[in-house]
Amino acid sequence: MSYTKQNKNGIELNRLYEEDFPVHEWYRFVLSYPPHLVRNYLVDFGMNQTHTVLDPFCGTGTTIVECKKSGIKSIGIEANQIAHLASKVKTNxxxxxxxxxxxxxxxxxxxxxxxxxxxxxxxxxxxxxxxxxxxxxxxxxxxxxxxxxxxxxxxxxxxxxxxxxxxxxxxxxxxxxxxxxxxxxxxxxxxxxxxxxxxxxxxxxxxxxxxxxxxxxxxSAIKSEVILGDARNINALIPKESVDAIITSPPYPNEKDYTRTTRLESVILGFIKEKSDLRRNKERLLRSNTRNVYVSDNDEIWVENNELVKNVSQMIEDKRIELGKTSGFEKYYHRVVELYFGGIAKHLESMKTILRPGARLAYVVGDQASYFRVLIKTGEIIADIANSLGYQVDRIDLFRTRLSTVTKEQLREEVVVLTWKG
Ligand SMILES: C[S@@+](CC[C@H](N)C(=O)[O-])C[C@H]1O[C@@H](n2cnc3c(N)ncnc32)[C@H](O)[C@@H]1O
Incomplete structure (x- = not known):
C-alpha cells in the first residue's frame, strides 16, 4: 500500500448520491433506519432552512446528516459516547x-x-x-x-x-x-x-x-450540533421553544443490550476502560433490557396510571409464573417494560418546554415479542402515553414489518406521528 500524494484531479467532486449518501457509511449501526425515511418526514412536516430538527436518540446520525444535506439546522442527543462521536464527525x-x-x-x-x-x-x-x-x-x-x-x-x-x-x-x-x-x-x-x-x-x-x-x-456551514446526554432530561440540554420537529428512533423494549453492539470499538478507543465506565454509559440509556436495569431505577412512576403499560407488564409477569420461570433475568422482564415506557414518558414530558407550539414529531418504533412471546405494541402504547401528556396523536404509519426471531410472526415497525400544540 502506498501513501504517496494522490492526483487531486482524480478525486470526483461532482455527484451527490440521492439514495445512498456516503457519509452514512463512515460508521453506522447495522440496524439504523434508512435516510429516505427521514427525508419523507422532513417533507411531510414542511421543514425548511428556517427550522430546527432534533433527534433525541440520534445514534449514528441518520437524521442529522439528512437534515444537513437538505440545508436544515439540526441537533442530536446521544447517550453512547462512540455513537455521539460518530454523529459529530459525520456532520462536520x-x-x-x-x-x-x-x-x-x-x-x-x-x-x-x-x-x-x-x-x-x-x-x-x-x-x-x-x-x-x-x-x-x-x-x-x-x-x-x-x-x-x-x-x-x-x-x-x-x-x-x-x-x-x-x-x-x-x-x-x-x-x-x-x-x-x-x-x-x-x-x-x-x-x-x-x-x-x-x-x-x-x-x-x-x-x-x-x-x-x-x-x-x-x-458545511449548515448548523448541526450533537450533544452527549440523556434524552430523558432534554430540557436541561436545549433552549426553550427552539425545536420545530423531531424525527427519531428510540431503542425498542427487547432483550437487546445496545452497548454490546458498540463494545469492541468503545473499549479499544478507550471510551470504556472499566466496568464502572460501562455502568455510567448504561445508566444514561433508556431501560430496554434486563442488563441495564438497576435497583435505584424509578422511571416507572411516569406511567403508573397507564392502563396499557400496566396490562402488558401484568401479562408478562403472569406468563412467567405460568411457565414456572424463576431466573433473575426473567423476573425482571415485566419491570423492564415499565421502566422503558416510563423513560419514554419522562422524555416526552421533558420535551414540552423545548418544542415550539405546532412542532411535529415522528417516533419510529417496533412491536416486540421478546418477553415470553407477549406482544408489546410499542407504537400504540407510546401514542397513548403521548396523548395523556397533552400531545396530539395525528396517526400511526406502518413503516415496515419484520420477522420475529421468537414467534416467527411479522412484527410491525411503525412511525408514531404527533403534534405539540403548546
Ligand atoms: C435505535 S438507535 C438510533 C439509531 C439512529 N436512528 C441511527 O441513525 O443510527 C437508539 C439510540 O438511542 C440511544 N439512547 C438510548 N437511550 C438514550 C437516552 N436516554 N438518551 C439519549 N440517547 C439514548 C442509544 O445509544 C442508541 O444509539
Missing amino acids: WSINEDRLLDLSRTVAEEAERTIQNYNSEYKTLTESQEKLIISNSISQIPLHKTLILLEIILRYKDKELTDHLLISLAKQIVFSYSNLKFGPEVGVSRIKKTDADVVGLWFEQIETMVRDIKQFKEL
Whole structure:
C-alpha cells in the first residue's frame, strides 16, 4: 500500500448520491433506519432552512446528516459516547480535508514502519478491557496492529482532525478487522480473521471521507450540533421553544443490550476502560433490557396510571409464573417494560418546554415479542402515553414489518406521528 500524494484531479467532486449518501457509511449501526425515511418526514412536516430538527436518540446520525444535506439546522442527543462521536464527525464537513489526508498519510507511514520493525510481544488489551469485550471479537494480530495505529493517531493529536481519524478506525475495527457478525444480536463469526491490512484499510476509509467532504463542502456551514446526554432530561440540554420537529428512533423494549453492539470499538478507543465506565454509559440509556436495569431505577412512576403499560407488564409477569420461570433475568422482564415506557414518558414530558407550539414529531418504533412471546405494541402504547401528556396523536404509519426471531410472526415497525400544540 502506498501513501504517496494522490492526483487531486482524480478525486470526483461532482455527484451527490440521492439514495445512498456516503457519509452514512463512515460508521453506522447495522440496524439504523434508512435516510429516505427521514427525508419523507422532513417533507411531510414542511421543514425548511428556517427550522430546527432534533433527534433525541440520534445514534449514528441518520437524521442529522439528512437534515444537513437538505440545508436544515439540526441537533442530536446521544447517550453512547462512540455513537455521539460518530454523529459529530459525520456532520462536520468544515475541516480542511487536504490536511486530513496529509496527516493521515504521515500517521499511516509511521504505523506501517512501526508494525514492520516491531520485535517484542504483541500489543494486547489490559485484563479489565479484555473482560469487557465479547471473547474472540478480534484476533491477536489485527488487534496488535490496531493498537499501534491508535497509539500513533493519538501521538499526532490534532484538535480539528483527530476525531475523524478515530471514527475511521472505529468503523474499520468493526467491519474489517474484527470477527464480529451482526444478526438481530452481535456475535462472533466461526471463521476468524487472523490478519488484516489494518493501516491500508484505515487509510482507504480516510480517502473516502476526504472525497465525500469535498463533495458536500458547500453544505458545511449548515448548523448541526450533537450533544452527549440523556434524552430523558432534554430540557436541561436545549433552549426553550427552539425545536420545530423531531424525527427519531428510540431503542425498542427487547432483550437487546445496545452497548454490546458498540463494545469492541468503545473499549479499544478507550471510551470504556472499566466496568464502572460501562455502568455510567448504561445508566444514561433508556431501560430496554434486563442488563441495564438497576435497583435505584424509578422511571416507572411516569406511567403508573397507564392502563396499557400496566396490562402488558401484568401479562408478562403472569406468563412467567405460568411457565414456572424463576431466573433473575426473567423476573425482571415485566419491570423492564415499565421502566422503558416510563423513560419514554419522562422524555416526552421533558420535551414540552423545548418544542415550539405546532412542532411535529415522528417516533419510529417496533412491536416486540421478546418477553415470553407477549406482544408489546410499542407504537400504540407510546401514542397513548403521548396523548395523556397533552400531545396530539395525528396517526400511526406502518413503516415496515419484520420477522420475529421468537414467534416467527411479522412484527410491525411503525412511525408514531404527533403534534405539540403548546
Ligand atoms: C435505535 S438507535 C438510533 C439509531 C439512529 N436512528 C441511527 O441513525 O443510527 C437508539 C439510540 O438511542 C440511544 N439512547 C438510548 N437511550 C438514550 C437516552 N436516554 N438518551 C439519549 N440517547 C439514548 C442509544 O445509544 C442508541 O444509539
